[in-house]
Amino acid sequence: MMCSLFGTAVSASSNLPSYVDVVMDGQKIWFPDAQAFVDENNRTLVPVRFIAEKMGAKVGWEPETMTVPIERDDLHIVLTIGESKALVNGQEMVFDTKAITSGGRTFVPLRFVSEALGAEVKWDNPTSTVFISTKEDANTKYDEWGRLIRTTNLPTNAKDYPYILADVPNEMYEMAYPHSHPTNSKVSSVLYSTIPEFNKKNVDMWMKWLKTFGALWLNVDYKTIDDTWAQAVFATKVQSSNAELKYIRRYVDWVKENKIQIEGYLDPEPSMIYKDGFGDNFIRSKFRIKFVSFKESKDLLYDEWFPSKQIFEKGIWYEGFTDIPLSTNVGGDWGPTLKVSPSASLFYNHTIKRME
Structure with missing residues (x-):
């Protein structure tokens, strides 16, 4: 059952990084370095570049003004680091936490993805997973964890598994x-x-x-x-x-x-x-x-x-x-x-x- 977008990730220690999984249209996003996380105010922050680019947007960086321009078709967004607002096609949009930089990456509140980029966003508390939906396809099949199942280019030992996932390479399945x-x-x-x-x-x-x-x-x-x-x-x-x-x-x-x-x-x-x-x-x-x-x-x-x-x-x-x-x-x-x-x-x- 999906609940509040801003659920609390599992934590065994106050110093424990509260990382979360991000699944977009049934496929898990593997960020190359900085990961989505839950901050001390229980707000989910995601690396904006990788999310926006997977949604077909272009993401820039203006160091003089500490702003992040994002463009997709007729959508024009300007984020400012350290502020809890953005300009979307010239109109101010306010969020409940600030855009920040960490590890050389810009992080934005999850609400930004849904309200500014127009995706449907849900939070699954039992698995600490953010689900982002940008399209619907009635013919696709998903597992119990909302992951897209594939039926082509299967690993040689596909019978060993209940199904094969679209975002998992055959190399992982075929490992001894x-x-x-x-x-x-x-x-x-x-x-x-x-x-x-x-x-x-x-x-x-x-x-x-x-x-x-x-x-x-x-x-x-x-x-x-x-x-x-x-x-x-x-x-x-x-x-x-x-x-x-x-x-x-x-x-x-x-x-x-x-x-x-x-x-x-x-x-x-x-x-x-x-x-x-x-x-x-x-x-x-x-x-x-x-x-x-x-x-x-x-x-x-x-x-x-x-x-x-x-x-x-x-x-x-x-x-x-x-x-x-x-x-x-x-x-x-x-x-x-x-x-x-x-x-x-x-x-x-x-x-x-x-x-x-």
Whole structure:
């Protein structure tokens, strides 16, 4: 059920980036760097250039006046950074929060997209997703998460999945599965059709845990990290003992000593889940990560599989796909208890490449 445009994203810590997904006409928008987010006033802000250009508009930048001109056909818009208003065909339009710059990108309130650019915008609180609609097509098919399903150019293992999404490349579908017990492992098409726990309500909970974990895990700053961060990471995981909290705290100390700063985000795909037969359910996810600062290229991430021989360049975005395990120590109706496994790793079963 859709609710207020300006819902609150999941947050386990006051320092946790409240990133949101943006889906336009059934296809998820993957921003190259700066992500849509919910600010401290619970207002959703989106990078205007990528949204506007996908809607066929041209976006400029006037540094002298700190304005952003946007043009599409007979629509002329002028945004001013730091102001909560814009000129639309010469008429002033007022919003409830200001346009800002962050990470070299201009962010505008979500209302701007609907009221100035003329799109229909909805907010889905359970999944922290913004849905932007610019057109309607009665013949298109969507999954339960509002994503467009495709039926052409299918991956070689399409039968492993309940459907194939238009905005997911075949490379992600065809990536090898993690090590598993062959007689007990199950692909997502089997999981969704035979196991009751695999329903949207449960899967939405799993995705929230994983997104919360990812937002903490891949966003680290030695200047601000503290025990609150450690406790928040620990809370996203299956807690069989307090031993892991001790290891997380050791990593916090190492972040401070090694002056580590990391930016990144993890985007799990709910239709791509694989049961390995040993008790873990792996969620295939897309990720981007940038190592901003460090003294030694060693153990930069809280991850026992962090590669010891691969050297990451500072300030460069890397992206890839990874399988993150979720598990539980509860039997019976285990759906609501599934959380991030203590063995979760970005590098256990993954692909990674330097972004150009």
